[in-house]
Amino acid sequence: MMDRGGDRICYVQFPQRFQGIDPSDRYANHNTVFFDVNMRALDGIQGPMNIGTGCLFCRTALYGFDPPRLKERTGCVSCFFGHLKNIVTKVAPEEDQLLHIPNMYGNSSTLIDSIQLAAFQGLPLAYHPSVKNG
Numbered sequence: 001m002m003d004r005g006g007d008r009i010c011y012v013q014f015p016q017r018f019q020g021i022d023p024s025d026r027y028a029n030h031n032t033v034f035f036d037v038n039m040r041a042l043d044g045i046q047g048p049m050n051i052g053t054g055c056l057f058c059r060t061a062l063y064g065f066d067p068p069r070l071k072e073r074t075g076c077v078s079c080f081f082g083h084l085k086n087i088v089t090k091v092a093p094e095e096d097q098l099l100h101i102p103n104m105y106g107n108s109s110t111l112i113d114s115i116q117l118a119a120f121q122g123l124p125l126a127y128h129p130s131v132k133n134g
Contacts, residue, residue, distance in 0.1 A: 010057070011055060011056060011057045012055070012056045013056075
């Protein structure tokens with residue numbers, strides 16, 4: 001989720017890890033694929049929002065933002081299906097949207113301020129030139 005292209009990932013799911021399992025147990029989970037999670041920004045409000053047993057959610061996915069748009073394709077496919085573009089509906093005035101934020105995220109003013117900051121902040125940390133492969 002921290003590498004390039006990680007902004008398109010909503011969640012990561014991985015198997016549970018149990019200690020002291022009998023190696024001859026046929027029903028035991030012997031997977032050792034992915035168990036450790038490296039979380040950044042635990043000191044601020046933008047840290048991980050929901051971590052469950054074997055699951056890690058991206059905070060912006062829980063905010064309800066749309067995924068980043070892909071570049072528009074050119075070529076035969078866009079020639080034939082170019083007329084099938086999505087119709088954009090009108091968005092309600094900003095005042096109405098601000099009234100509905102506490103219904104979606106709760107009454108924490110700090111969390112609501114962080115949502116608006118995340119919406120306009122842009123790219124995640126992985127896109128900074130000084131960060132390479134997490």
